[in-house]
Amino acid sequence: MRTSIGVIAVLVTGGIGGCASFGAKPWERDLMAEQAMQLDPYPLETAIDNHIYFSKEASSGGRSFAGGGCGCN
């Protein structure tokens, strides 16, 4: 168990360190600040879609918890 935690810790910290080679400089962040470039720019729309698909398909999950909480499936 300790070994597993150690391996995960190394992977996570190594991964984060590896991510340092990517990215945008502070003066390059104009596009990322646009609303449409946010991960979930229209959360109500996302929630409604999750509701529809949860009630018609067997899958759920993704970035959020949305999808549960109804007797529709």
Place this chain on the structure above:
Amino acid sequence: MQLKSRTAQPGLGLRRALATAAAGLLAHGEARAQEAPSTIIDSAVLVYHEVGRVQAIEPEVNVTQKIDEDRTLTAGFTADALTGPTPFGAVPSTLAQTYVRPYKIVPLGTPVSVTTPSGGATIVIIPPPTGAKTQVLGASTTVPPNTYPLDHGFHDERVAGNLGWEQALTPTFNIDGGVAYSEEHDYRSESIHVGLSQDFNAHNTTLNAGLNYESDLSFPIGGTPTPLTLMSANWKGPDASLHEVDAVLGVTQVMTRRWLTSLSYSFSDLHGYQSDPYKLISVVDALSGQPTAQLYENRPDSRRKQSLFLENKIHLTSDIVTVGLRGYSDDWGIKSFTADLRYRLQMGADYYVEPHVRYYQQGAADFFHYYLVSGEAMPQYASADTRLAAFHAQTYGAKFGVRLDDNTELNVRVEYYDQHGNGSPTGAIGQLRQQDLFPDLKAYTVLLGFTIGF
């Protein structure tokens, strides 16, 4: 169902930093730069239309209030009304079939008129046992020959609300949490969630983690049926509960000035009543394929779900491409794959059109059966709900949006959903060979959205 997207908001710190950076850039470079609004009201109305089946209308509003630079409060409210035919789960037949389900309990002697409670079902009086002080009314539906059995008595209304809180504890570390409540006339759900996010690499990398606990109570009309017993109008068992724990872990990375990528793993563990109390599974004759009995379905009490979701957003010259891919599996034997593509075509500063396509396919649950065969061993679990069958589905749509000013947007989206399964399974028996055991599901949605900030 909570209609709040209980998103474990990855990159809150990232977004705040980016917005601040952009605001700084704009303040130096453009005259139109201004403070972000402290109050945002986000609203939407969904009109949902399944061809020949369920219709729904669903208004929704969400208010986000910035308390100060570090704290934000959100509150949301949703209501919806659904009506229209929904599948019983039973197979069609060359003969007419009659289905009777519980409808209402009334004091003995209450005058009852034989009417149609909703769209074609007829109220029938179930003879009460000797000495009873109440009596049960049933809703009877007669399905014509060679017709997929649909329950025309389906009607539901739902209200849901949620409250959320987000707080930046340091410039790179955020915490958020919230509660949600949802109530239908036969189902209630309560949940609580908490999330954390930490930025690294000068806000280019965000790790996030979230935990959600949900407690549901099912109180079906007519009570909770005993699994795999005969359909009847008799009042049945007590309420049934379901408990769910969900966890999500994610990483979001700014790859370049134009490219954002996000990877999330989610896990859910459910325990409790997960059958659909209204769904049936037919037992058919081994030679003729004619239904000889209709049983209530039975799903396992536990379910573990996992999914991996990858999303990439790329900002082209002015347009934005979003590609989402999701793999899913659970211990009911269901595996699925989803691909989602959006292309936001920016037309000048204030207008955009966003075509959208989505492809989805899933394999069947281990206990999915189109029907059971008389004389064969009864399985422990069985469901004929086609939502647990193998199928694939496509969504096609487009959204049109207009920015009325810096903080106000109006948009409308129209989509078409088409679900195909195998309606003629190999080995179908007798008359079932000439029936469609999985009719296509086609649905149209119109979504009107309006957001204003001040």
